[in-house]
Amino acid sequence: MEDGKSTGPKAKWWSRPTPGRATRTTPDESSFPVEDAPPAAGSAGAPTAGLPVDAAQPSDGEGSVPDDSRATAVPAAAGPHAPAADATGPVPAVPAQDRTPASGTPVPEAPAVGPMTSGQPMKPLHEPDEYSTPPYGGPGPWAPAPPVQRPVPTPAHGTSVPPQYTGTNGAGTPAPLAAAPSAPAAPAPGFTPPPQQPQAQVAPAPLQPQPAQPTQWLQYDPWGAPRQPLTTNPGPPLGADTGRKKQRRGSLLVGAVLLALVAGGIGGGIGAYVERNGGLTRIELPQAGRDSGGRAPDSVAGIAASALPSVVTLHVSGTGESGTGTGFVLDKSGHILTNNHVVAPAGSSGDITVTFSGGETARGEIVGKDSGYDLAVVKVTGVSGLKPLPLGNSDNVRVGDPVVAIGAPFDLSNTVTSGIISAKDRPITAGGEKGDGSDISYVDALQTDAPINPGNSGGPLVDGKAQVIGINSAIRAADSGSSGEGGQAGSIGLGFAIPINQGKRVAEELIATGRATHPVIGVTLDMKYTGDGARVGTKGAGGNPAVTPGGPGAKAGIRPGDVITEVDGRRVHSGEELIVKIRAHRPGDRLDLGLTRGGKDLSISLTLGSATGT
Secondary structure, eight states: OOOOOSSSSOOEEEOBBBBBBOOOEEEOOOSSSSGGOOOOSSSSSSSTTTTOOOOOOOOEEEEEOTTTTOOHHHHOOOEEEEEEEEOSOOBBBOOOGGOOOOOTTOOBBBOOSOOOOOOOOOOOOOOTTTTTTTTTSSEEEEEEEOOOOOOOOOTTTTOOOOOOOOOOOSSBBBOOOOOOOOOOOOOOOTOOOOOOHHHOOOOOOOOOOOOOOSOOOOOOSSSSOOOOOOSSOOOTTTTTOOOOHHHHHHHHHHHHHHHHHEEEEEHHHHHHHHHHHHHTOOOOOOOOOOOOOOOOTHHHHHHHHHGGGGGGEEEEEEOOEEEEEEEEOOOOOOOEEEEHHHGGGGGOOOOOEEEEEOOOEEEEEEEEEETTTTEEEEEEOOOOOOOOOOBBBBGGGTOOOOEEEEEEEGGTTTEEEEEEEEEEEEEEEEOOTTSTTOOEEEEEEEEESSSSOOTOOOOOEOOOTEEEEEEEEEEEEOOOOOSSSGGOOOSSSSSSEEEHHHHHHHHHHHHHHSEEEEEEOOOOOTTOOOOSSBBSSSSSSGGOBBBTSHHEEEEEEHTOOOOEEEEEEEEEOOOHHHHHHTTSSTTTEEEEEHHHHETTTEEEEEEEEEEEOO
């Protein structure tokens, strides 16, 4: 199909006209790669635009062809529009992708055969397209865009290449030239390129006069816009300094100074805070301030503060044993009341050291003791400033009253515990280590749940007025007390104290005579009786009668075998309990007894006698 293009032989080379030199033609844009260059002049193909080639000329490295009568293509000069080589030399080969003219520029093409006359006008192959329709015009909105190709060809050896034109940088200043890539290696001698496929030739159009072109040509870039200098509001030249910049620099300097001052102030404040408070990592928790230390007199703290100066710790050592206990000051003469079992290890020649709450120590001596009541009095000399502990009345105590126990449990001096009165008139017996009953104590005790432990013995049990109402003497342990620290068990909340009324009487007798008296009824009890009450025995110790002749019992009409069931209206369940009830009174007190004789209940009254204790 003919569309106005020539189908004859197509010209292979062309070039822009150069003043004073012959111009050559270039072939149309081809789709073949560089390796598929067309045959050289002299081979089967189109003539080389009138340029003779000597087939017999040897290769001298200047672009001549080898001796196989086939010209090997040599890369053309840099740029698709570079000047042609000298007329006497070979024609350089131009890669196919480098033969595309600039967008919208008419492409002149020389005649197929014959040389071009210098300065002869050239006619473009096609008429200018006023609509710029592809492929002869620029890319239209409906046509596919051509690929971006920016090849830089390598000129033939010995051919000078003018610098490329790169346009301006937008401010009227020419942009720097890009470095051209290195020339590819020439084909090896003897290499024969493949024959070119015949293509339809385009008939040459009449040449139109062209204006003189400069020696530098723009490189084709289908997507690049021509660089034009800015024409609107051009900025000041580079490096120019204006007053506005100076003013701006001054403002920045002032701002920097102000920022430095503010930062310095903040840093100084933080540093001062850290210095005053001991660092950022120091932790201080809120805490109440110190108070005057005063406490209510009836509080535990108030009671302890009042009673502690009168409480002492006793360290006793003898020939075979030693122990620790507690006592309290009775008077300013240096008399101290404690338990008999506390001073018992000292014997008749042992050593007793008394330590006061302030740490002062003094040597103590036994004034008197009584195993039946488990009480003893020790005296210290050469000590001044003693503070006696006031004595209360144990008959006024009621169950539930608050109490405070003070002592040295396990040699921990000045220990204070608190509790209540759990019970009154609790008959207990303690001691009996000798086996003959001579060391057994019978106490009509006050029971308390204030913790009492070994070492508390002999210490005061005080009420809410800081007055002594009992002497801590015994505890009930959960086990037999055979294990642990020397068989001593701890408190389980069952503590017993000798009522101070009984302790006062005994202490007075011990201080006065060194011995205490016991109230008696003049009968011998059957301690093996298991029935309810206390039964009078049939025989006394050593074959003596069970009812002492002329004694209080005999005078009241008690007979052997009678069972005593009440004392002053309170029930009695055993012989030990009858002894406890009687010893809770003074000698000379009158008692009302209830008894059973031959199944009959009887009531009698008697006056208590006196016996000397041991």
